[in-house]
Amino acid sequence: MPAGRVLGVIVIALLFAALFNSEAIVRAGDSMQPGPTRDIVLSVARPLDDVAGAVGLHLPREGLDLAFGQEDKTGEGTELEKGSTAILRPNRRKPEQQSFVQPTPADPVEVFVTGDSQAEFIGQLLTDELPDDLFDVEVAARNATGLTNPEFFNWEINAQQEIAARAPDAVVMVIGGNDGFNVLVGDQLYGWGDPEWLTEYARRAAVVMRTLSSEGERPVYWVPPPTARDSEQNAIYETQNRAVEDAAAAVPGARYVDIFNTINDGEYSDELRIDGDRVLARQSDGIHFTREGAEVPVRLILREIAKDYEALASP
């Protein structure tokens, strides 16, 4: 076949896919790191999506999503995207002490571990280390997601879906590794270095905490990122940790698990000590824990869980 005809086939295929898949392209653009590629993709995809939506070209894709059992993880008008900072106000502060139903072999605690890719190994180790007869653990990591990019993946919507489907007794939320995007507050865009970014991140974390805890019905152990090898990334994570600490202080049932300041005294290191033995604790990206190294944050999480569940408390 002549190259010109092949080009015709490719261009028609891509145009067809772009028209019928415009929502997915916008989402893919939203998931990209800030930069010219993202700007170009979104500047083309958004108008295309408006046109496609207006003439009903979203319908076939929605049908396919239904056929493949995919739930929509984005939506407009959620509190995560636009909402009041009242959720962080002191008058909503949670009671000093909360108690939850304690597990028995007949009625174990259903623990749901979720978050971004960092949740994977942490979830696996929690599964291994929580006593089988008292705790059932389910893990669902949502790779590449975060709170600052709800156009790509809205954690408030996902939390509602997961809580409705699983009805867990406790939640471990490990998230933040992909959060460095600018956030829109009103008409103003703020970067992670702005105080407004910290407040907005705290507000978003509080919204998801409240959804996951169903207003304090169950504990939510929120684990923001640890230190990172890259200094800028590290600064973003430090800001996030401060925001999450503020949010957890205001939401009933929420517990901030600090793995940023506590591990290696807040200093990044590829290796860590576990029971006196050195282990290669971080993956080559300088962010994720290795499976062996995930033991360190897992112990901190278990310590927090033990405050709510006596069965885990040391004798």
Place this chain on the structure above:
Amino acid sequence: MPAVSFPTIEFAVFFVIVFVLSWALMPHPRAWRPFILIASYVFYGWVDWRWVLLLVASSLVNTVAAQVIARTPSQQTRKRALIAAIVFDLGLLCVFKYLSFFVSEMDDALNSIGLGSPLPLVQVVLPIGISFFTFQAISYVVDVYRKETRAASLGDVAILQAFFPHLVAGPIVRANELLPQLRTPRDPREVLAGPGLFLIAGGLVKKTVIADELARNVVDPVFNDPGAHSGLEVLLAIYGFAAQIYCDFSGYTDMAIGTALLLGFVLPQNFNRPYLATSLQDFWRRWHMTLSRWLRDYLYIPLGGNRDGPRRTYRNLMLTMLLGGLWHGAAWTFVIWGGIHGGALSAERWARERWQGFHLPTWAAWFITFHVVCLAWVFFRSPDLSTAFGMLGQVTAGGPSPLVTLPMVFLTVAAIAVQAVPTRFWERGEAWLVSRPVAAQGVALGLLIVAADAAVGQEGVAPFIYFQF
């Protein structure tokens, strides 16, 4: 991920641009060569350009070594140049791929004999595709040394190594397969569009509809926590992983070969219905064929092959497969994977010689071969040895099996059974596709892209398994 992956928006745009410019420049080799080289470097360095420097350094060193080998009459100098190039290539692999593992193991060993923990544990970033382009570089200098191929210019060697369709995860191309094609302009009137488009479409379906679905719904949950699953779920996860890794890796290779075909270049086949194999030897003639021939030509035969009696042959088989396992990564799980294959290949050869004339029924030979391969996959997939043994120990466990669903069983069986479909069926499909009008072909391909994207959902396509090697 320091490269553009095939099923992404970035690659779609990149490929359209490269396709147009490549065919436009094809009649002008002096312009086409730098163009395709730069395009390949853009592809590789999309996220982190520093890895391109590594690739350039590899091309440079191997070109110089090959030129020295080709030009000097002194056998000693030729040999020294060959050794220097191989040391450099393997050195790159050792630093980037094995350093962390060896330091960690050495540290453990020193600690266990009471010498403390003197070595710093460091995590080295693994450049994507390093195993592939390094093996290609070794094959090139060895072929020049053996006078099986001519020494090429730096530009040609750089394109041979960096040509983007095969750069990240193969196929591992030999110099005499690609260099002659680079030297002859491709004919724009004779693009092999049928096989090219068919391979790209098939690879996309294999990856998104089969591999990622199986990974998400069965394989990952069970391998993450074997103890929490029933024997039925564990079995489905093991068979499911056999299907997943085939669809993931061969899907990538199909897209790579299809992409190259659309640009006018033929890359070697990498899979030939491997799960139809009726012996391990047969399996390795069908699975990751470009790696197995590399191991045969540059490791097994130089070790002596089967020339020095049965014992040496078994040793050579075992060594080759153990090193093949280590090629995948620095972990004991990969070593055991290689050991199972090496042991089974040796046992097979021993049995053939011991009971000459006796043949198992074909179905029994297939059954045994497939299950040896699946047993090895358990180690390959497991993050550590305890998980692997946990999987095997759980096979007989009872309990509810909510992960054993009809769609997952169907996908697993379909991925394996579809290999029995005769090749002529697919060839008819290709012929039918290219006989349709351009618009119909485009719409069909577009529909498939939309469906594939719907199958993977909002989190997108998972990284290809072989990207980590």
